[in-house]
Amino acid sequence: MKSVMVYCEVENQKVADISLELLSAGKRLAQKLGCPLDAMIFGSGLNGIESQIAPFGVDRLFIGNSMRLEPYRTLPHAALATKILKEEDPQIVLFGATSVGRDLAPRLASKLNCGLTADCTILDIGDHFEKKEKIEYKDLLYAIRPAFGGSIMANIINWDMHPQMATVREGVMKKEIFDENYSTEVVEIDVNSILKEEDFVVKIIERHIKKSGVNLKDAPIIVSGGYGVGSKENFEYLIELAKLLGGEVGGSRAAVDAGFIDHDRQIGQTGTTVRPKLYIAAGISGAIQHTAGMQDASMIISINNDPDAPINKLADYVIHGDVGVVVPKMIKYYKENAK
Amino acid sequence: MRPLKIVVLAKQVPDTRHVGPDAMKPDGTVNRGKLATVFNPDDLHALELALNIKDRVPGTTITVLTMGPQKAADIIREGYYRGADYGVMISDRRFGGADTLATSYTLVKGINKLAPYDLILGGRQAIDGDTAQVGPQCADKLNIPQVTYVEEIIEINENEIIARRRLDKGIEIVSSPYPCLITVHGSSQACRSRKAKKVMQYKYARTKTELRTADDLILSLHEKRAYLTIPEWSVEDIGADLEKIGLSGSPTKVKSVESIVFTANESKILSDSDADIEMMIKELIEHHTIG
Numbered sequence: 001m002k003s004v005m006v007y008c009e010v011e012n013q014k015v016a017d018i019s020l021e022l023l024s025a026g027k028r029l030a031q032k033l034g035c036p037l038d039a040m041i042f043g044s045g046l047n048g049i050e051s052q053i054a055p056f057g058v059d060r061l062f063i064g065n066s067m068r069l070e071p072y073r074t075l076p077h078a079a080l081a082t083k084i085l086k087e088e089d090p091q092i093v094l095f096g097a098t099s100v101g102r103d104l105a106p107r108l109a110s111k112l113n114c115g116l117t118a119d120c121t122i123l124d125i126g127d128h129f130e131k132k133e134k135i136e137y138k139d140l141l142y143a144i145r146p147a148f149g150g151s152i153m154a155n156i157i158n159w160d161m162h163p164q165m166a167t168v169r170e171g172v173m174k175k176e177i178f179d180e181n182y183s184t185e186v187v188e189i190d191v192n193s194i195l196k197e198e199d200f201v202v203k204i205i206e207r208h209i210k211k212s213g214v215n216l217k218d219a220p221i222i223v224s225g226g227y228g229v230g231s232k233e234n235f236e237y238l239i240e241l242a243k244l245l246g247g248e249v250g251g252s253r254a255a256v257d258a259g260f261i262d263h264d265r266q267i268g269q270t271g272t273t274v275r276p277k278l279y280i281a282a283g284i285s286g287a288i289q290h291t292a293g294m295q296d297a298s299m300i301i302s303i304n305n306d307p308d309a310p311i312n313k314l315a316d317y318v319i320h321g322d323v324g325v326v327v328p329k330m331i332k333y334y335k336e337n338a339k
Numbered sequence: 340m341r342p343l344k345i346v347v348l349a350k351q352v353p354d355t356r357h358v359g360p361d362a363m364k365p366d367g368t369v370n371r372g373k374l375a376t377v378f379n380p381d382d383l384h385a386l387e388l389a390l391n392i393k394d395r396v397p398g399t400t401i402t403v404l405t406m407g408p409q410k411a412a413d414i415i416r417e418g419y420y421r422g423a424d425y426g427v428m429i430s431d432r433r434f435g436g437a438d439t440l441a442t443s444y445t446l447v448k449g450i451n452k453l454a455p456y457d458l459i460l461g462g463r464q465a466i467d468g469d470t471a472q473v474g475p476q477c478a479d480k481l482n483i484p485q486v487t488y489v490e491e492i493i494e495i496n497e498n499e500i501i502a503r504r505r506l507d508k509g510i511e512i513v514s515s516p517y518p519c520l521i522t523v524h525g526s527s528q529a530c531r532s533r534k535a536k537k538v539m540q541y542k543y544a545r546t547k548t549e550l551r552t553a554d555d556l557i558l559s560l561h562e563k564r565a566y567l568t569i570p571e572w573s574v575e576d577i578g579a580d581l582e583k584i585g586l587s588g589s590p591t592k593v594k595s596v597e598s599i600v601f602t603a604n605e606s607k608i609l610s611d612s613d614a615d616i617e618m619m620i621k622e623l624i625e626h627h628t629i630g
Contacts, residue, residue: 071511074475074485099506103487106472110443110479115590118470128594142594147468152596161590202484202515205501209509221629245629263526270469278628299628301619302606312606317619321611329613333620338630 004030005090005163007081008041008053009100011070011209015041015052018096018170023056025123025173026094032125033091033139036060040084042077042189044070050184057178062088064189068200071207072100075199078107083194085112090163092141094123097167105167115158116165117143119269121172121292128157141166146269146288153288171217171273171293214248214264221247221278224267224294227254228283228304229323235260237327238282244334250274252290268293282323286311303327340497342398343517345389346453348446348461348477349382349403349418351411355466376410378417381462385523387530388492389460390422395495400424404449406434406442412546415569419541420533427453428546431573433585439468441588443476448577450481458500459520463488474522484519490527546571 004026008019030037042064064080095101109116122144128137140157141164147154158164223242242249251261268290279297302315303326312318353374393399403418406429415426429449464471478485494501504511505524543557546569609615624630
């Protein structure tokens with residue numbers, strides 16, 4: 001049956017935010033296709049978990065419920081997902097571009113011999129006319145992602161080897177309740193009949209998960225630096241400004257690579273996607289990989305000594321100058337003028 | 340313990356940090372000829388992890404396996420300079436245009452020719468695609484477990500390898516039996532530098548194709564020292580199915596590419612003068628954006 005399927009991540013009986021975002025994205029695709037939205041979830045103590053998932057408009061939820069399925073390990077999850085995907089034969093399958101999704105999805109794509117597109121920023125449905133075969137393919141998944149240093153957006157399609165699979169980063173898709181009273185059919189998977197002992201050869205000895213100290217996604221103001229900040233010392237000004245404004249500090253991939261800032265503060269396609277009220281881009285040129293993660297900010301200030309920096313086109317204020325000169329002045333005049 | 344046999348998967352990638360306007364062909368694939376190339380950074384970390392294991396388990400051998408055009412022989416030479424024992428290149432025009440699925444199929448055909456092995460190591464992801472897919476796809480095709488995002492080997496013994504993984508929001512320490520495939524995270528130890536002695540020893544290492552245009556000195560060296568000739572495997576050498584390689588083996592196709600043109604906002608252009616910056620801060624406070 002034609003359907004859209006979402007792989008949901010769960011830990012301690014809480015469905016991950018990224019999975020709820022994917023359900024919303026999946027629902028939009030399913031509505032365009034006029035097909036059901038299905039989901040699968042594997043973990044421990046999942047009785048009643050459908051209450052978190054149903055409001056997103058899920059028609060059927062496949063549950064694998066066993067102590068042995070949490071925390072996530074590749075092989076048991078891959079075995080269950082393979083079985084479900086082979087039987088249900090969905091048209092589209094979505095995964096979070098997380099530690100889990102990026103570990104699982106490629107293994108499944110290999111197993112099912114199908115296409116997988118990583119880190120999509122737009123998902124849509126459309127047609128494709130294949131010139132060589134003179135065949136019109138209807139209702140394909142358009143998996144759109146920035147590519148190649150961020151200079152282009154590529155629309156990736158797959159017309160012959162199904163299902164069409166894609167991963168999406170957290171925060172890229174909007175989470176939307178579809179219907180509070182939506183009714184989801186629960187399908188319990190007979191876990192023990194599918195899994196074999198050899199699926200458990202990799203053993204987790206220790207596990208430490210932070211509750212995450214950094215919350216860029218919910219910060220109203222983000223002061224973000226790029227390679228153009230120039231030094232770790234200049235980055236201190238950004239930290240001071242962010243503190244003063246009650247915001248968080250972020251950075252581009254180049255700033256992370258240069259060691260100016262930690263990886264968990266990276267904004268962009270391969271980092272976090274943010275939608276703050278104010279985004280201050282200091283010394284960031286604005287490769288699409290970065291702008292894909294911040295272009296929905298309500299207001300953008302760009303500080304750059306390159307008047308042609310691509311990010312200036314997105315900005316509400318463009319300040320021509322060095323970060324090391326401009327940011328201390330912003331700090332000074334904020335202190336003088338704020339009530 | 341017994342020595343291990345390690346295969347390191349390494350890729351030559353275009354330096355995406357310096358992309359020019361002619362970097363893409365009209366069909367949407369990368370115009371590799373127009374770009375400087377580098378050893379994929381995460382793969383260098385994988386090489387270091389392999390060298391680290393070799394330090395701990397004497398007698399361990401490391402084979403660097405790469406797939407790419409002739410130019411990718413640089414990857415094999417670089418591997419030798421840093422301490423790899425062997426290098427093999429998979430190179431054939433017919434492999435071109437491969438997506439991650441076709442790439443993993445091809446690499447696995449090569450890995451199977453190198454069997455038996457204990458560990459397959461590779462970088463977490465390559466900077467030209469950032470997909471992180473080839474490692475897990477190879478593990479599936481080899482039907483062995485995968486341990487992704489590894490940043491350190493905690494313990495290595497006769498029966499298993501214990502490694503620390505770097506996850507989005509923390510770490511995990513896991514054990515896996517052999518053989519297994521490990522992808523290495525960029526937060527692991529950086530690769531040791533070249534050894535002068537190794538550079539001297541291997542600087543004339545060439546593939547057969549490269550030898551066709553080599554001078555007499557290099558040719559005579561290759562006659563005396565067989566180890567200088569880098570094995571070069573074609574479609575036939577690895578017994579690959581033409582339907583499963585290159586463009587025809589790739590389910591994902593680029594439908595279209597769009598250059599990025601930002602829709603211009605009406606931006607206010609300011610200088611770094613005190614007057615301009617104070618004006619802006621006052622406006623922001625007035626509109627309750629800040630303050």
